[in-house]
Amino acid sequence: MKTYIMEGIVTALSSISHNGGEQNGITTQLRREKFVQPDGDVEDVPVISGNSIRGALRDIGMYHMLQRLGYGVDMESGSVGGLTLPAFYFLFSGGALTSNGESALNVDYFRRMKETIPLIGLFGGAIGNSIMPGKIKIGKMIPICEETLHLMPEKLKPEFVKSIWDYCQLEMYTRKDDEKNENLRKMIDGETRKLLEQPGAKASITKAGPQQMMYYLETLSAGTKFYWKIVLEDVTDVEFEAFLTTIIQFSKFPRVGGKSGVGFGEIAIKMDKWIEIDSRAHLEGKEVDFVIGQKYENHLKEKANEIKNFLAEIK
Numbered sequence: 001m002k003t004y005i006m007e008g009i010v011t012a013l014s015s016i017s018h019n020g021g022e023q024n025g026i027t028t029q030l031r032r033e034k035f036v037q038p039d040g041d042v043e044d045v046p047v048i049s050g051n052s053i054r055g056a057l058r059d060i061g062m063y064h065m066l067q068r069l070g071y072g073v074d075m076e077s078g079s080v081g082g083l084t085l086p087a088f089y090f091l092f093s094g095g096a097l098t099s100n101g102e103s104a105l106n107v108d109y110f111r112r113m114k115e116t117i118p119l120i121g122l123f124g125g126a127i128g129n130s131i132m133p134g135k136i137k138i139g140k141m142i143p144i145c146e147e148t149l150h151l152m153p154e155k156l157k158p159e160f161v162k163s164i165w166d167y168c169q170l171e172m173y174t175r176k177d178d179e180k181n182e183n184l185r186k187m188i189d190g191e192t193r194k195l196l197e198q199p200g201a202k203a204s205i206t207k208a209g210p211q212q213m214m215y216y217l218e219t220l221s222a223g224t225k226f227y228w229k230i231v232l233e234d235v236t237d238v239e240f241e242a243f244l245t246t247i248i249q250f251s252k253f254p255r256v257g258g259k260s261g262v263g264f265g266e267i268a269i270k271m272d273k274w275i276e277i278d279s280r281a282h283l284e285g286k287e288v289d290f291v292i293g294q295k296y297e298n299h300l301k302e303k304a305n306e307i308k309n310f311l312a313e314i315k
Contacts, residue, residue, distance in 0.1 A: 008271030018257035
């Protein structure tokens, strides 16, 4: 088994909205982290969390695997091959710890599961009262700006950068009250239309009241560049190919952050070559090129029944 490291530049092709629950009135703010500056000062900088990217990659990889195994709707017969809800949560969300009366970790069982389902080896998961750690380390996407430049690898430092706040903006959005549109109003039943003509009736008819609002989103502008690093620790060849397959699926619709349905979060990724490290004692690696072969696809075909049996046991 080998460890692989890859780092590179991500460029925002459209503005990015990524909040961590911070809100200031009608303005939703970007998720922020503190960065200590060379002079000792501390600056808040918006950062795209590694957790959000890891979750997106996990979903994409698991969905692709399940499709290959025949889960979902059969377009010819209309039959549905589905997972149990615990298996669904285990694959897509990582599962959850529960008390099932078993105190000992079944190392052999988990070893066989990770060998059979390579993506579990990569992303890990929790079953019963045990946690299987994953081998993949997905870094945060850190904006390359004045406040973070001192932490960037030398080979990736641009000649010129500006403050992070030059890359941020407020975007204003509205949601209109379609009930006021006479054309659309005809789609509401007559009794309700009569009630709506009475002052103050709308709030009593709908829980939310009038469906109109104005709000602001703090975003990182298109063209913002980020530093991103990925580490695959002690992976097999099949696990490595499983991750590359996942990255290829992600590249078909590369988005980060929220509101992708209205054009946010499109990115371009330019990564350096993978660095292969053979020994933990000597961290000097070598650049490697990989062409995705058939190892992972063949594995899914050969182990299809075993994978399905493992998933069926998760209840």
